Amino acid sequence: MHSSFSLLSLASLALASPSLVSVSSEVGDVIRRALPDSPSGGYAPAEVKCPSTRPTVRSAKNVSQQESDWLRTRRGNTVQPMIDFLRGANIAGFDAQTYINNHRQNLTELPNVGIALSGGGYRALMNGAGFVAAADSRVAGSTDQHGIGGLLQSTTYLAGLSGGGWLVGSIYANNFSTVPQLRDGSAGSDLWQFSRSILKGPKENGISILNTASYWDDVHDAVDAKRDAGYEASITDYWGRTLSYQLINAKDGGPSYTFSSISRSPGFNDANQPLPILVADGRLPNEKVVALNSTVYEFNPWEMGSFDPSVFGFVPLQYLGSNFSAGSIPDNERCMSGFDQYGYVMGTSSSLFNQIALRNISSEKVPSFVTNAIEGLIERIGQANDDIAVYSPNPFYRYNTKTNPSAEEKTLTLVDGGEDLQNMPLHPLIQPERGLDVIFAVDSSADTDNNFPNATAPASPVVPDAETFINKGPEPAPDLLRVRPQKLHHGRPGQRAPAAAHRVRALMAYTAWGNVSTFTMSYSDADRNAIIQNGFNVATMGNGTTGDMSTKWRTCIGCAVLQRSMLKTNTTMPAACQECFQSHCWDGTTDSRPIAGGYQPNAVIGIQETSAGVSSRAGDFNKVLGLVSAVVASGLVLVI
Ligand SMILES: *[C@@H]1O[C@H](CO)[C@@H](O)[C@H](O)[C@H]1NC(C)=O
Ligand SMILES: *[C@@H]1O[C@H](CO)[C@@H](O)[C@H](O)[C@H]1NC(C)=O
Ligand SMILES: *[C@@H]1O[C@H](CO)[C@@H](O)[C@H](O)[C@H]1NC(C)=O
Ligand SMILES: *[C@@H]1O[C@H](CO)[C@@H](O)[C@H](O)[C@H]1NC(C)=O
Ligand SMILES: *[C@@H]1O[C@H](CO)[C@@H](O)[C@H](O)[C@H]1NC(C)=O
Ligand SMILES: *[C@@H]1O[C@H](CO)[C@@H](O)[C@H](O)[C@H]1NC(C)=O
Ligand SMILES: *[C@@H]1O[C@H](CO)[C@@H](O)[C@H](O)[C@H]1NC(C)=O
Ligand SMILES: *[C@@H]1O[C@H](CO)[C@@H](O)[C@H](O)[C@H]1NC(C)=O
Ligand SMILES: *[C@@H]1O[C@H](CO)[C@@H](O)[C@H](O)[C@H]1NC(C)=O
Ligand SMILES: *[C@@H]1O[C@H](CO)[C@@H](O)[C@H](O)[C@H]1NC(C)=O
Numbered sequence: 001m002h003s004s005f006s007l008l009s010l011a012s013l014a015l016a017s018p019s020l021v022s023v024s025s026e027v028g029d030v031i032r033r034a035l036p037d038s039p040s041g042g043y044a045p046a047e048v049k050c051p052s053t054r055p056t057v058r059s060a061k062n063v064s065q066q067e068s069d070w071l072r073t074r075r076g077n078t079v080q081p082m083i084d085f086l087r088g089a090n091i092a093g094f095d096a097q098t099y100i101n102n103h104r105q106n107l108t109e110l111p112n113v114g115i116a117l118s119g120g121g122y123r124a125l126m127n128g129a130g131f132v133a134a135a136d137s138r139v140a141g142s143t144d145q146h147g148i149g150g151l152l153q154s155t156t157y158l159a160g161l162s163g164g165g166w167l168v169g170s171i172y173a174n175n176f177s178t179v180p181q182l183r184d185g186s187a188g189s190d191l192w193q194f195s196r197s198i199l200k201g202p203k204e205n206g207i208s209i210l211n212t213a214s215y216w217d218d219v220h221d222a223v224d225a226k227r228d229a230g231y232e233a234s235i236t237d238y239w240g241r242t243l244s245y246q247l248i249n250a251k252d253g254g255p256s257y258t259f260s261s262i263s264r265s266p267g268f269n270d271a272n273q274p275l276p277i278l279v280a281d282g283r284l285p286n287e288k289v290v291a292l293n294s295t296v297y298e299f300n301p302w303e304m305g306s307f308d309p310s311v312f313g314f315v316p317l318q319y320l321g322s323n324f325s326a327g328s329i330p331d332n333e334r335c336m337s338g339f340d341q342y343g344y345v346m347g348t349s350s351s352l353f354n355q356i357a358l359r360n361i362s363s364e365k366v367p368s369f370v371t372n373a374i375e376g377l378i379e380r381i382g383q384a385n386d387d388i389a390v391y392s393p394n395p396f397y398r399y400n401t402k403t404n405p406s407a408e409e410k411t412l413t414l415v416d417g418g419e420d421l422q423n424m425p426l427h428p429l430i431q432p433e434r435g436l437d438v439i440f441a442v443d444s445s446a447d448t449d450n451n452f453p454n455a456t457a458p459a460s461p462v463v464p465d466a467e468t469f470i471n472k473g474p475e476p477a478p479d480l481l482r483v484r485p486q487k488l489h490h491g492r493p494g495q496r497a498p499a500a501a502h503r504v505r506a507l508m509a510y511t512a513w514g515n516v517s518t519f520t521m522s523y524s525d526a527d528r529n530a531i532i533q534n535g536f537n538v539a540t541m542g543n544g545t546t547g548d549m550s551t552k553w554r555t556c557i558g559c560a561v562l563q564r565s566m567l568k569t570n571t572t573m574p575a576a577c578q579e580c581f582q583s584h585c586w587d588g589t590t591d592s593r594p595i596a597g598g599y600q601p602n603a604v605i606g607i608q609e610t611s612a613g614v615s616s617r618a619g620d621f622n623k624v625l626g627l628v629s630a631v632v633a634s635g636l637v638l639v640i
Pocket of ligand 7: 446
């Protein structure tokens, strides 16, 4: 009911409140996509000619050669955006251009930046999208005085988990389009059309779909084709297929698109974009819950695997689906490609949602042959396993037999990356080999009853407990919190943690209730846009409109980016940066007293009701958006 209203309302929002940023886009956006390169031409994997050097699993003691080569170009490509970004931070007494140019000969001395987007279903996708839009210098308004535009262009890694993985996946499936482009789609496109749940499928004016029944026909046929090719199907196949219609702007949600095709896409290959990573967890067959020490797997454009000491290996993503044994494809086995189907990878990282989708499958007009197929699968694997993604054959079969818990399993079962209660995809980013200096962790978890994050997600091992956060945090201003570097070890003795020092947490929001339930599966266009907009405002602290800290926010973000670089180069921190760290840092002591009545985050605008300026703006939002104007608490944390 809001759909024809949304563009207008955002435009008038910008007019009514010039000091708040609106996520606007240019007219005539075209969205193109990555590569439909599955050898079968469809959803199923198919045989390919083995390369002259047969694919092998490699040890995780380092990043891959491809990543290492790519990084050299990428780090170089971030130099100019970094200069622009740091200039925009307006750090008194600091000349960004001179500093960066003085050190550009040695790229390890320059800031190495990562962004992590948490899970949390559509809430996480939309809130994360607001952050990404704010960080993207291509988005109008992002480089205004208090904007953080250019951070994305200065970033080396962009990691997502579950709902955050949908966002990362959708960005790269669509030629690194901007968030406004993805949001607005193009004529007839189903992209980000969240008003129809995936159970119903896209509207009839989509580029391919006629009605719900034929939508499910297509989904069912695709999964059948994978089965016919000799592969075991799992519920994640159905789930990933349906998700793709909303996230990949191609006919039928791009059945032949592969995640590894990102590595062959021009913008990425030229290192003009950060490196995307999605995260999933390993779960042993018949294990009912995911152990907290479960193996964390990552998918990057070249590889899938784990830095965890248990598996400690990476397989070339393109050859997933081949019968690897003890780290190679034996001479009598075929080389297969296309298993790393794009939607399947996104579905794996978010497999928890299988259950949500399925719980209601009979309440929609889903044809009975589909419900029967899915119920048959559940019967076979058991209700408790309905969240698994089947990776069969297991690429790590007989690999690292001493430590790999699945070494003797023909099937590797992966689940939603958030199931080990690590809802932030920090794991790939804290690997010492990747040498990150700063991670912007955008937390859209629903830890509290009201669907707000409470700092639990990115907690151990990098930050103090949630109670300390809440008891000591000068909410609503973001607090830069010093983390305990000694806690940063991750299983490998003797290795120094790559990233340590502070963490900023902005728990607040501005213009919409973004604390929507993880299980809400459809959103009007107006709600979608308002939540994205709110995420943008969280990222910029309302473009500097919400008090003292908000005007310093941009400077402090710049300082946070710079800090480790300055330590490496033995450069004295500018006074403005020292001020950021002194006033907004955790002093290292904890206050773990229980929070009486649970954590009830305050609304920024609510808190500032005494400020006539803010409350009148709130009134404007009510009028303009027709939505509840208030706050979203979404945590923005920054770990240096
Ligand atoms: C953000 O704030 C700056 C400085 O106050 C202002 O010039 C700019 O127009 C604002 N941008 C938006 C999109 O509101
Ligand atoms: C992808 O985006 C780049 C940069 O915007 C553009 O030059 C290129 O033409 C696009 N590719 C496709 C296939 O649309
Ligand atoms: C890891 O890769 C980097 C870059 O290629 C190289 O300099 C380093 O020596 C490698 N380290 C190990 C342990 O192989
Ligand atoms: C996790 O811990 C349990 C109990 O200590 C152990 O049996 C299991 O092998 C561990 N799993 C991994 C992947 O290390
Ligand atoms: C892998 O090996 C199994 C037998 O162990 C066989 O059934 C299957 O077809 C093989 N897969 C491929 C892709 O060749
Ligand atoms: C399931 O369907 C019921 C009734 O149609 C609805 O109230 C509920 O919100 C749905 N749940 C999900 C997770 O979609
Ligand atoms: C934070 O959220 C977690 C997960 O829901 C919960 O277990 C914990 O009690 C919460 N802590 C506080 C202080 O709110
Ligand atoms: C969002 O937060 C507000 C304020 O705490 C609360 O009233 C509302 O119920 C929350 N919405 C959801 C869907 O949890
Ligand atoms: C580059 O900088 C790093 C960090 O300061 C230092 O350890 C390394 O020795 C430098 N490399 C060269 C070639 O100067
Ligand atoms: C760092 O700089 C200070 C002066 O700015 C100097 O006294 C000190 O020796 C330098 N330390 C190193 C390790 O270069």
